[in-house]
Amino acid sequence: MSAEVIRIEALEKRFGTGVPVVALHDVNVSIRAGEWVAINGPSGSGKSTLLHIIGLLDTATTGSYWFEGDDVAAMSDRRRAGVRSRRVGFVFQAFHLLAYRSVAENVMLADVYRHGAVGDRRDRALAALTRVGMAHRCDYLPTQLSGGERQRVAIARALLGEPGLLLCDEPTGNLDSATTESVLGLLEELHRDAMTIVMITHDHQVAARAQRVLTITDGQLREQMIARSGQ
Ligand code: ADP
Ligand code: MG
Numbered sequence: 502m503s504a505e506v507i508r509i510e511a512l513e514k515r516f517g518t519g520v521p522v523v524a525l526h527d528v529n530v531s532i533r534a535g536e537w538v539a540i541n542g543p544s545g546s547g548k549s550t551l552l553h554i555i556g557l558l559d560t561a562t563t564g565s566y567w568f569e570g571d572d573v574a575a576m577s578d579r580r581r582a583g584v585r586s587r588r589v590g591f592v593f594q595a596f597h598l599l600a601y602r603s604v605a606e607n608v609m610l611a612d613v614y615r616h617g618a619v620g621d622r623r624d625r626a627l628a629a630l631t632r633v634g635m636a637h638r639c640d641y642l643p644t645q646l647s648g649g650e651r652q653r654v655a656i657a658r659a660l661l662g663e664p665g666l667l668l669c670d671e672p673t674g675n676l677d678s679a680t681t682e683s684v685l686g687l688l689e690e691l692h693r694d695a696m697t698i699v700m701i702t703h704d705h706q707v708a709a710r711a712q713r714v715l716t717i718t719d720g721q722l723r724e725q726m727i728a729r730s731g732q
Contacts (some may be wrong), residue, residue: 508567513526538707538715539702557585561574568588587664605626605627637646649676652673
């Protein structure tokens with residue numbers, strides 16, 4: 502069996518004091534290297550909160566989380582930020598590309614924040630853009646691209662540091678059905694290349710493209726059993 506990337510036990514997340522909002526309650530999940538997992542659930546159910554905790558952007562109130570075997574609660578803030586920048590790639594619904602920077606520069610900037618090696622930065626950016634089929638647009642501005650192309654660039658940026666885990670929060674939320682299909686096709690390719698992917702979506706059809714679907718309602722996560730023919 503492949504290595505466990507994520508192990509979460511009895512995790513709870515509360516916001517605020519007084520009467521706190523319980524955003525996540527008794528979450529238990531294990532995700533292994535190479536899995537493509539969708540987290541499906543209605544608005545306000547706790548999807549983004551869980552993704553932020555998985556991606557080391559936030560921490561649990563109680564419970565345990567081991568990322569690549571390391572106890573996250575035992576990490577200093579500095580170490581957690583370091584692990585996040587080296588091991589986790591993020592893709593968001595709104596792309597978050599800088600409008601006045603070229604496609605290549607947008608991808609390279611991911612590395613600036615990570616303090617990555619400078620020497621081969623452009624070559625690595627072009628390799629990441631090649632991987633998502635966007636190298637031919639490296640000198641374009643994001644405003645000259647379609648929504649689907651922008652999301653591909655955002656995925657290249659997330660892949661630049663060769664993360665072990667790709668986290669996508671509603672990656673197709675701003676896309677029409679044709680470009681949604683193209684972005685899902687790209688995630689499928691990355692999954693075939695053994696990338697571990699956790700993808701949040703409120704869209705059941707998008708979720709069904711993953712290998713495994715977890716459903717979250719009112720902060721509680723459940724495995725969705727999917728019967729599939731021919732797979
Ligand atoms: P989803 O992504 O599924 O729409 P969220 O994870 O964003 O849901 O939110 C889950 C619940 O936690 C909601 O009730 C939301 O209002 C609450 N919540 C999220 N973030 C915060 C925060 N920073 N402070 C207070 N409440 C929050
Ligand atoms: Mg959300």
